[in-house]
Each structure stands twice: as C-alpha cells, then as structure tokens.
Amino acid sequence: MTKAAGSGIDDDHEWVEGLAWAYGLVSPDPAERAAALARQAGARTAAGAALVRLTEGRFPRLRFGARMRTYRSACGRCFPGALYGGSDYAHGEISTWPRLPLALLFLEWEARYPLEWTEHAKAWGAKQSLIRDLAVTDHDQHLRAKLVELVDLAVRRTYRCKDREYVRVARAVDGDELRGRLHGAQRSEHPPARLHADYVLWLLDRPGTPNTRHVWNAWLSGTFT
Secondary structure: OOOOOOOOHHHHHHHHHHOHHHHHHHOOOHHHHHHHHHHHHHHHHHHHHHHHHHHOOOOOHHHHHHHHHHHHHHHOOOOOHHHOOOOOOOOOOHHHOOOHHHHHHHHHHHHHOHHHHHHHHOOHHHHHHHHHHHOOOOOOHHHHHHHHHHHHHHHOOOOOOOHHHHHHHHHHOOOHHHHHHHHHHHOOOOHHHHHHHHHHHHHHOOOOOOOOHHHHHHHHHOOOO
C-alpha cells in the first residue's frame, strides 16, 4: 500500500468512518446492498471525472497540485482507491494498520458477492497483496476469526483469480476452528467445495509442500509423491 503526501493516522480513522456506508456492500439485504453499490458506482464516476480534470492540459501548471489532491481524495472515497491512501504499513504489520477494516471489507465483498465486486471494484493485485500480508501468525482472536471466515468462504465457492493465496492464510491460522470449517466443507453438496477443502486440509498436514500449480495438478491426478 502506498502513502499519500500529507496523510497520516488521523486521516486514516476519518477515512474509515467516512466509508461506513460501504459495509452495505456485504449486507444480505438486497435493498441495502443496492444502495451501497449505487454509492460505490457514483464515487468511482467522480474519481474518473477527477482524473480527466487532472490530465487536461488547458489548466495552468500551478493548479496541478490542487487537482492531484482532488483526484486522490475522490479515489479514496470508493474501492479500491480507499486502500491506497493514508499511512503505510510494513509487510507483516498489517494488523495495526488503521485501514485494516476497509481491507477486510474489500476481501469479504469479493468473497460473498464476487460478480458485484468484479463489476464495481475489480483489483486482483490488491486482493493478492492483502491476502499475502494477512498471512501471518500473530493476529488477535478477532482477526483470526475473520481470516478463518474468509478462507471458508473462498473454499466453498468455485475458484476465482488469486484464491490460491488463501492457502497462506489457512496455514497461518491453522487450528480447530479452521479445520472444523474445512471438514464441514467436505460434506458440502457443492463439488468444488469438497475438492477445495480436501486440498487445503492435505496441504495443512504438509506444511513444507509448496502450493503451486504443479502440486495442485499432481494432487488432482493422484501422482504427487
């Protein structure tokens, strides 16, 4: 994640509060979710307009800084731009990042409503980076529970781009709660869920085995040694 000039921790907290509406993106209530989607779409349109103004050549050069600040502000009022401004975090220290609630919301939205996420905020690189940075073992109980939930959601659906990264998280939060969820997925009526759960449990029992496409294909064919 990058750091915007002149921003800091206080800005982060204000930004998180200002994006409280975005929790409607994962609401089970269709009306509430539709309202949040409309707001997300409107904010992205505003960010696009700000980009056009930023790149227009007919404005005096001295106004470029103001236009840049307007553009950054507009990007930060919707996903995925809300993840990029504010204070930075070092890899492995994401658990103290003030914008972590927005990152978790972004991942939950993709997990629960993948088609809406793809239409309104697709950012595969951001998804991959966040998952990798969350794959550490020193999270508190609340964050561990959230990560277990995200792994479970990913396992129970048809594979999507960068879902393989969730194996890193599974290994970081391995325990009775996660394995209970995976065993539940093994009893699912959804064939991909059973297959994914089998594979993740197999990898959890083999922490030294890399999660590569070659290993996946070998496991599927029963030829992995």
